[in-house]
Amino acid sequence: MKNSTYFSLRVYRKMHSCSRVLTSTIENKRKGTPQVVADVLRASYPGVVDTPAPRSIVKVVQNEAHVNVSYSTALRGKKLAISQVRGSPEESFQRLHSYMYVLKLVNPGTVANVKVDGNNKFKYLFVALGASIEGFSSMRKVIVVDATFLKNVYGGMLVFATAQDPNHHHYPIAMGVIDSEKDSSWRWFLEMLKTVIPDNPEIVFMSDRHTSIAKAVQEVYPQSQHGFCVWHLSRNVRVKAANGWKNLCSKKFIECAHKYTESEFLIAYTEFGRMFPKAAEYLENGLPLEKWARWNFKGDKYNLDTSNACESMSNVFKKARKYALLPLIDAYVEKVSE
Known part of the structure; x- marks a missing residue:
């Protein structure tokens, strides 16, 4: 029971943390940057590397963060999100x-x-x-x-x-x-x-x-x-x-x-x-x-x-x-x- 409660608490904290990050992104980064894209993808697809294609990501960011991003920004944000999940080549080495x-x-x-x-x-x-x-x-x-x-x-x-x-x-x-x-x-x-x-x-x-x-x-x-x-x-x-x-x-x-x-x-x-x-x-x-x-x-x-x-x-x-x-x-x- 204790372990179950602890697991639930961890899940809650993770969800709350994702929400806080996304809220901070919306409030403080109104400009559509690669980091905004990465934050949205982390919140919407936690722990997932195989996120949607950049064209679809543009729509996801518009719906979730209410900002516009270009195709190239979506692509860079996708790569940034992947590196944050998988780790950078430097960290890997x-x-x-x-x-x-x-x-x-x-x-x-x-x-x-x-x-x-x-x-x-x-x-x-x-x-x-x-x-x-x-x-x-x-x-x-x-x-x-x-x-x-x-x-x-x-x-x-x-x-x-x-x-x-x-x-x-x-x-x-x-x-x-x-x-x-x-x-x-x-x-x-x-x-x-x-x-x-x-x-x-x-x-x-x-x-x-x-x-x-x-x-x-x-x-x-x-x-x-x-x-x-x-x-x-x-x-x-x-x-x-x-x-x-x-x-x-x-x-x-x-x-x-x-x-x-x-x-x-x-x-x-x-x-x-x-x-x-x-x-x-x-x-x-x-x-x-x-x-x-x-x-x-x-x-x-x-x-x-x-x-x-x-x-x-x-x-x-x-x-x-x-x-x-x-x-x-x-x-x-x-x-x-x-």
Whole structure:
């Protein structure tokens, strides 16, 4: 009963506080500023990040605070309200090391690392939960790696490493944050990944044709095999075809890539080269056959010949890509723990 009364009192105080803040806003800030917008959103959507679009916020502020604001002011106020709920990027970084410590404490076996530069500024992040590391022993040994852009204040890239279970479901292994897709960034991420998944001849990596990924895989995982995403290659190949024939070019290339035997491949590829000579020339100039042709691949990549698993992860974290570091990690941990 005491706890219930205390909870009710807290709720009352919070509601009363919101009302007082909003009243102060109306009385003292008649001008429509980003802070006015943020105050209205905090009062109307307490603790919520996914507030309405700026055009709708303009009407909400008019109804609640009786002031007019422009679209740009509503947008800035929305961003300010989000930072007040989620915390600023600066605050997020200040708490990052403590968060990592607690994360490893409550998730045994977790590997989490933060790299800073000489000025103690954030550079890289790596997180692999203990449960994900342990479960990889039951997964297919094909690791898909890819990166997507972050959309927060400081930018950077969100990196994923995923596998696949025997039922073809995506299995998250690790996430990371890097500054850009360059040699040193990918090498650091794969070196961290190697601490939880050692180099092994059975390991197969799948990615797009990014030169930094290919170089890092070769240097950090020399015993593994590395294949290129057939879908990404098909997008590159189709530009070599004339207008009206691009879709057919992509389709015929994928058919060639999926052939199981050399004889089947040669028949299909000969026809492809006759129909699309420029596309065939592109493939034969510096693109090893074993990187994309199924029959010539050295390892066992099962049914995986694309990096779509990581692209699916990117879509799952579409909203979280706008967050600061701690909310971003929170979103990953929550999703993996489901």
